[in-house]
Amino acid sequence: MSITEVSPRAAGRSQERERIVNDFSIQVATVNGSGSQTANLVLMRSIFQMGVPVSGKNLFPSNIQGLPTWFTIRASKYGYIGRKKEIDFLVAMNPETVREDVESLEAGAAVLYDEPLGADRFRSDLHFYPVPFDKLVAPVCPQPKLRKLVRNMIYDGALAWLLGIDLEEIRKALFKQFGPRKAKAAELNWGAVLAGAEYAEKHLTKTDPYRIERMDRTRGKIIIDGNTATALGAIFAGVTVVTWYPITPSSSLVESMMGYLKRYRTDPETGKATYAVLQAEDELAAIGMVIGAGWAGARAMTATAGPGISLMSEFVGLGYYAEIPAVIVDVQRVGPSTGLPTRTQQGDILSCAVLSHGDTKHPLLIPASPEECFTMMEEAFNLAEEFQTPVFVMTDLDLGMNSWMADPFPYSERPLRRGKVLTAEDLERLGGFARYRDADGTGVGWRTLPGTPHPAAAYFTRGSGHNELAQYSERPADYINNVDRLARKFESIRRAVPRPEVLIDDAASVGLIAYGTSKYATEESRDQLATEYGLRSSYLRLRAYPFTEELVDFLERHARVYVIEQNRDAQMMALMRMDLAPELAAKLRSVRYYGGLPIDARSITDEIVLQEGL
Amino acid sequence: MSTATAPPPKAPNLNRIGLEVSSYKGGKTTLCAGCGHNAISQRIIECFFEMGIPPWQVAKLSGIGCSSKSPAYFLSQAHGFNGVHGRASATATGAILANRHLITMVVTGDGDTASIGLGNFMHMLRRNVPCIYVIENNGVYGLTKGQFSATADIGSTLKTGETNELPPIDCCLLGIEMGASLVARSFSGDKNQVGAVLKAAIAHRGMSVIDIISPCTTFNDHDGSTKSYAYMKDHDAPLHAVDFVPYFEEIDIEMEAGEVREVVLHDGSRLRLRKLDRDYDPTDKLAAVRAIHDSYARGEVLTGILYIESARKTLIDHLNLVDEPLATLPESKARPGRAALEEIMEELR
Known part of the structure; x- marks a missing residue:
């Protein structure tokens, strides 16, 4: 036993004999490739099964084996599932990082560690x-x-005893994790859990304040990562062609999709696939195939990350100008260049919004949760086909690869919106059509699909200048007519994209704007600002670009509006400045975090307090 | 050759599905007078007309360059897609995934195929994407006014006098090596051979690579060029006389043993390769590679059906796709039911 001397601050805490229940974070420090992921997910799930809101974030290196990796679990009775900056309970398993891991803790934290590491050498508090x-x-x-x-499961057992997690819940989570086919392996791991729990009971004396107690705040919920949720969203939205090139952090999206497609999209009568998934040779080909398939009428998508977006630039411009539906999921990671490929950022907002040369702009849908990953894929396909244009779904590594507690996904009964497509029968009735003529004031023209059996069906698609009849044209009037219609089409898209989530506090003169995974830290920061500093705030969470009237209204209502985002250059704020009247843009302030970890509430609060002069 | 048995009776200017040749024409060409590409467009028009393929069943895709403009000059009743430089391989693959029943034709150039899009081309080959891939090969960049392409031969010169010293990329060798199941080379000036090879490609199931030497009259038809009309007239070395007998016609000529090699294509059509000065087995991969290399040594341009493997699996087979086009799959097949989602949610609880 080595409960060492405690620092004055920690002593104060322990003297109070306070119990901190369901409101702390656990960090497991291990070596990449050591099989700790199972132990971590089982631990997280067992807390979830006890009804306590929980989140799990994997902080991993760009490496297969050997480099340090950390997994952070946050339990929060308040339902805060953003990253917590401070670590309350450390599990130290990595000799290389143990010193740094222990030294970075605040006084009073707890450390469970592999005995030979001698973690108690470094601190006494x-x-x-x-x-x-x-x-x-x-x-x-x-x-x-x-x-x-197997050895990592020992810390699950020891933590169960120390934190008061029901061992039965660990067993249930463990067997769920392994599944029925690997019951033997689960049994072996269970032995290690028991060994850890028994050792803790016999040899450890609990002195820290952290406890898990049963609650009822996770009933009916699921645990899922955003990539799987996005994959499911695509499948239930009727995706038929998926072409991709492996890149972290998007690879698991298509991989999980392949598993579900095989299960749920194999034609029961013929045993054949009602989908095509093709691993392309590069991102140029991946998006080219999506554009080709979208042109020919398929619901086609790709998933990628920043470097892939850069490579897709030329084809996305073609999709915009030749008006071809495509859905591109960008699971954002830290750029520029290779950047930090296993860390999170919202760094592709500006480049995706205007990707490609010439005057281009593209709708972005920005999910903040697994539920939105699921529902926005249907929305993205509908928008892409209705407006005949590439649509981006902007998730990030934090959302895509981490495990999130989520509400079960709603099943959509709405028919798919496939857009303006003329059939042979339509053509027989109409006699012909003008591919690039605004059909109804929305800026969208009718199209036909290759293979439509009618002599008037064909038109020539090109990335070069064209007139309303899809004929080659270099005439200035034709060019202007065409691109002005595309601008009108973008205005129609503005009316069709998902609206932001808005919470107005009538007494607030300050507004906070967040998007994507900044949601959680921002919501928690609002509470911190209100309770700790008496600063009330309104809140707007963007769910799409182009911006809608709610943004203008929000800015008109507030004196100062903070745009919270995870990139260096305040990319979303820059987009707003391009769109908004100068007097509204002048109200914008920026709060940014871009170190590669998911943004946390305290960092936001501190920055706003500083800027507000509180 | 063969003659049509031709039921039902039809007017002489209609094909077997009752269309006139005008249904297969395209817009007026904007390429230079005498450009080999125009002759190829004309052959494409004739072939689809004579094969009786409904033009709307064809999708024609291209990259960027003079050659890639040509899909506008044939089959106006087929959807066309002039996309991104070097990436017709990708757009065509996507279109085929969306609708496996399209007869997909890529018409593109040596810049597209052997330079900017070489990597994508190689992967299209190894997937054996069912597609007719025509390379209008003139060894030069026309639209940017006369730079060497990667298919220019060592020692060939530009109009400026500059000499190419780098080895050419042979798209047929790549096709044979990487997995295309029909590989042919021809010359835009050889009307019969181009026509027969194109028809074979239409009948073939799998990827057909057809490298057609197609002289650029403006930038590469001079004495220092190995892609000129004059050079091809002197150096074209046909492997065999290529006859194509469509499945809807009967063969009326008896074959003399050893004189003709016959290959039965996917739709029942037949390729009859009549021996010229040597015997050539187009199903022997290594022999094909050797023959091409030998022709270099002799200073010849070997033309004809270089390689064919009729039964090779295509991308569609590998993906085990349903028969109906994915593009128009009914929602009942494209969207799993409520029970499926509930089952998945339960597993995640």
């Missing part, structure tokens, strides 16, 4: 719990080869 992992794993796992994978 923490609660230390040494556990001899190697000694404990040997008897429960006779095969030395498997020990590396």
